[in-house]
Amino acid sequence: MVVLQEVKSHYGKLNLFIDGEFVESESTDLHPVMNPARDEVIAEVPFSTKEEVEQAIKAGEEAFEKWKEIPMPTRIQYLYKLKQVVEEHFEEISRIITQNHGKIIDESRGEMRRLVENIETACSIAYTLAKGEQLDQIASGIDETLVREPLGVFAVIGPFNFPAMAPFWFIPHAIALGCTVVVKPSEITPVAMSWLFKVMEKVDLPPGVVNLVHGSKDVSQTLISHPDIKGVAFVGSTRVGSQVYRLAAEHGKRAIVQAGAKNFIVVMPDANLERTIPALLTSFYGNTGQRCLSGANLVAIGGIYEDLKSKFLEAASKLKLGYGLDETVEMGPVVTKRAKERILGYIEKGVEEGAKLILDGRNTKVEDYPNGYFIGPNIFDEVTPDMTIAKEEIFGPVASIIKVENLDEAIETINKSNYGNMACIFTSNGKWAREFRRGVQAGNIGVNIGIAAPMAFFPFAGWKNSFFGVLHGQIDCVDFFTDKKVVITRWW
Amino acid sequence: MGSERLTFGQVMNSLLKLEEKVLSFYKAAADQIEHKGIKDLFLSFIDRGLKRKEILIKTRRETVTEMTLEPITSLNLNEKIVEVEKEIENKEKKPLNRAAEIENTLKKLYSDVSRKITYISADTSYLLDKFAREHGKREKMIKKILEEEYDIFS
Incomplete structure (x- = not known):
């Protein structure tokens, strides 16, 4: 039996990432993060305070005003670099996923492959689907144009079972389309996403474009109900998903809720x-x-x-x-x-x-x-x-x-x-x-397929209680993160 | 399903380890041999071997698809690897003769694994088929040297 080397045996107290910097949480609400194969503590996760969550949202909101003005070809360059650094750290993140979640290393590598695929897809759809539409001469001397505009800060709430991939159904698309995000990974498996933020730091995204908080129900509620959050992308159980969907609706937010299954x-x-x-x-x-x-x-x-x-x-x-x-x-x-x-x-x-x-x-x-x-x-x-x-x-x-x-x-x-x-x-x-x-x-x-997992350039579908919302994860995000503006023009 | 059941990562890891062993063999053989042409040939195999390791790691990273992470059966990979190892360890033959046998065995091994792994990863299958062809070419080159320059070793 040869066991691949763990990246670290203990990852310490996990930090938050707010406004372009790793910051230590002031929270005293610490929870152990486990290696389920060994029943050993491999990190401590602090559940972010309300103030920390609000700081992260504020950072996202301030960054959004500048980020949306960055030309798309420039925004895409950050994603190309992100793909490159993720590829360089592919194996170590795969091992962290296995260490924290328990899945076998091939499954972790498969998860990471899907993550990269989402970055690649975000690059391509941003150039094509986000282009808008135009029809000349809808009436004498009048043209009509549809443009898509990014909406703002989004909350991304991840599940324990695909701790790296599932949030990446949304993060690269949001960035490409000019939005900013506050990510909350599962409190059970937060190590891979924390490590991914370390990797993302190498991309030098402008401060506030991506932010990371930790926690559970309270943190999710603060995120979803905050007036500056424009929408929430959630992957998790049907029980929690239906609560997320209700809360989002109550606060007038758009939501993608990918939920449970049988x-x-x-x-x-x-x-x-x-x-x-x-x-x-x-x-x-x-x-x-x-x-x-x-x-x-x-x-x-x-x-x-x-x-x-x-x-x-x-x-x-x-x-x-x-x-x-x-x-x-x-x-x-x-x-x-x-x-x-x-x-x-x-x-x-x-x-x-x-x-x-x-x-x-x-x-x-x-x-x-x-x-x-x-x-x-x-x-x-x-x-x-x-x-x-x-x-x-x-x-x-x-x-x-x-x-x-x-x-x-x-x-x-x-x-x-x-x-x-x-x-x-x-x-x-x-x-x-x-x-x-x-x-x-x-x-x-x-x-003749036992795991019908749609590729990133298709929506991750789901019906009945397995999904709440209208738009799904992955490619549908173009519509999720943007709103349409129709412009009717006449010059004389 | 056959008795040997392997994961995709296990297959790739075994091939990486095998590449290591073949590299060590050629390094040792290149040190022993004085004939410049053969030494250079072995050194070229070493260069290529290092590159091949990188390609295998890249392929393992880039072609893993969760939809087809099914157990791989009927490969008898361990048996085949033992065959290569036996040739590597066979001190009775001269390095060039051993190299010819090793290349022949590797050609068969990669060709067989390539065929049987197609349904898991077509890209990996393609790569391993390419490796098999490389071994076929090397085997021919070595055999030609053995025929033409037999007196050097006699």
């Missing part, structure tokens, strides 16, 4: 199981199931049920658990002790409700990491759609097999869910795939 993966009788099983493993157990695009319910259609069940069970039972910095490891721990307890609670509930636990990961131990928050892969069989484990988001390594007779029944089952983030089908039949794509009420669809 994703169905349908396997048709003609699916190529040799290729399907590895895809199912990453879908259900990648990121230890803590992903809004994780598979949760495995829907077996008709005759494939027995074969699918036995092959999936065999493959899942061989997954190697451990510290994600060991490259041979296939699944890391869950993020906190509390998350582990919550997931175990759901497994208990599944057993109580009559589902058959055919793979039990509850007592899995990892020899070198006895205190880590590990749960092995779990598979429930004989699950019915009305059971709690089939309806609620578990956000852990738990798969529920639901047997149905045909595709229509599968689509009907999926559409009864309160969530609509992702739905996937594995089949060799194009007609079934098409029916599925058109019939399911979900925003991200996979055909």
Whole structure:
């Protein structure tokens, strides 16, 4: 076993970044930040005071007045430089993500790749989609023009599960379009974003364009309700997301709220199981199931049920658990002790409700990491759609097999869910795939793909309780961070 | 699914370590050999080896896609690496003969890994195929020297 070296064993008390400088928080409300594989403290995060949050917003507001006047080609140069420095620090940030979140190093590298992809996309869309429109001669001697103007300071509130990537669905787009941001990473996994701000310092963005605060609910509320914040981009659970959306609406703010999920993966009788099983493993157990695009319910259609069940069970039972910095490891721990307890609670509930636990990961131990928050892969069989484990988001390594007779029944089952983030089908039949794509009420669809994660140049879709708002993350940000101005002109 | 199940990072890391071992072999061989042409050839392999390590690291960084982070099976990579290591350690043969065997084994290894990794990362597959071709060319060059200048080593 070779474990990649950690960047640091302890990152100290995390600083804030306000008006172009790292500042030590005056807050006495300090919280430990953990390495979930080792159950060790790797940093302390101070929950910012109200005054600190207001300073960050003020810095963003003051910077906005100057930043929006910087020509776009010049603003884009900062992003090119940002891409370059992030690439230079790619591996170290990947390792920090693994150290703080627990996901395996390949998953952290994948997250970082997506982060870079968002910077690249922001550069390209700023030049194209942000251009505006013009139509000459709408009436005699009159022309009409649409221009986009940046709105101001935005709050970006990140989730624990993609601590680096998710805020970058928004940050580079905001910068490119002339806005400024105050970022609040998850209090559970704040180290990667803190490190990214150190890296961003090398870009020499004008003071106040990007700001960093730390905290939890109170800090989010201060941000969202502040009159100078023009909107909030949030990624997290449906429970918190709906609160964020309500608060934003109450204060007249625009909001992108990407929320939770309960994703169905349908396997048709003609699916190529040799290729399907590895895809199912990453879908259900990648990121230890803590992903809004994780598979949760495995829907077996008709005759494939027995074969699918036995092959999936065999493959899942061989997954190697451990510290994600060991490259041979296939699944890391869950993020906190509390998350582990919550997931175990759901497994208990599944057993109580009559589902058959055919793979039990509850007592899995990892020899070198006895205190880590590990749960092995779990598979429930004989699950019915009305059971709690089939309806609620578990956000852990738990798969529920639901047997149905045909595709229509599968689509009907999926559409009864309160969530609509992702739905996937594995089949060799194009007609079934098409029916599925058109019939399911979900925003991200996979055909022979277990994690249908849209690239940065597409919106990160999501329906029903998996999303609140109108515009989605990633490319939709052009509309989110700008407002339209229509100019009708006549000269004589 | 086969018995050996590897992560993408594990495959790339194993290839990086292998490149290190091959580099060490050519460094040691270049030190031993007095024939200028062969020494220069080995030194060129070392230069290229250093560059290849950088390319592998860059490829690992730039081609990882979470959508296809599926376990890689049926590669038998460890077995293949052991074969290369055996050739490197085989002190009974002269360096040039060992080099020819090493290049032959590496050609097969990279070609095979390239084919089997396509569904994970087409870019990586393309790169490894390029490496396989490089080894094929090197093998030919070494064999030509062995045929033409056999008396040097006899």
